[in-house]
Amino acid sequence: MRLITAIIRPQRLAPVRDALIRVGVQGMTLTEVKGFGQQAGSFEEYQGVQYRVEYVPKLKIELVVTDDKPDDTVNAIIASAHTGHIGDGKIWITGVEAVYRIRTGDRDETAV
Numbered sequence: 001m002r003l004i005t006a007i008i009r010p011q012r013l014a015p016v017r018d019a020l021i022r023v024g025v026q027g028m029t030l031t032e033v034k035g036f037g038q039q040a041g042s043f044e045e046y047q048g049v050q051y052r053v054e055y056v057p058k059l060k061i062e063l064v065v066t067d068d069k070p071d072d073t074v075n076a077i078i079a080s081a082h083t084g085h086i087g088d089g090k091i092w093i094t095g096v097e098a099v100y101r102i103r104t105g106d107r108d109e110t111a112v
Contacts, residue, residue, distance in 0.1 A: 001096040001112065002070045006061045007033065008081045008089040013059055019080035020063070023072045026112070028063040038086050056087060064096055064112050 008016055013030075020028065034055035045051075065073050070093055077091055101111040 001067060001099060001108065002065055003094045003096050004061075004063050004065060004070060004073055004077075004091065005094070006077050006081070006089060006091045007035070007058050008061065008077070009083070009087065010057055010059050012081045012083070015080040016061065016077055019076035020073065023076045024069065025063055025065065025073060025076075028061050031060040031062070033058050033060045037090070058089065064099055066109055066112060 006016075010032075017028075034057055036055055061077075063073070074091055074093070081089055098108060099111040100107055104111075
């Protein structure tokens with residue numbers, strides 16, 4: 001099994017969620033996060049005063065998929081989160097040793 005973690009723009013959540021459902025993802029965890037990458041923050045204006053926003057709001061999506069689904073899942077995220085501008089986000093995949101469903105005690109593939 002694989003843990004897929006994606007950092008995306010908040011406004012791309014609905015298209016990403018829809019794309020994940022289409023490829024068979026049955027659940028995900030969503031966290032509001034802040035950070036910076038190549039864009040290194042941005043400048044905004046409030047009441048005529050310009051100020052620097054050092055940490056840009058993003059969403060972190062985490063989901064566990066079986067070993068046969070990471071490519072389809074990653075491709076769905078890329079296709080639906082892509083805007084072509086700096087700050088579109090990142091995706092990384094890590095191995096998962098075990099998954100347990102607390103309610104039923106199911107383990108691994110049946111728990112995903």
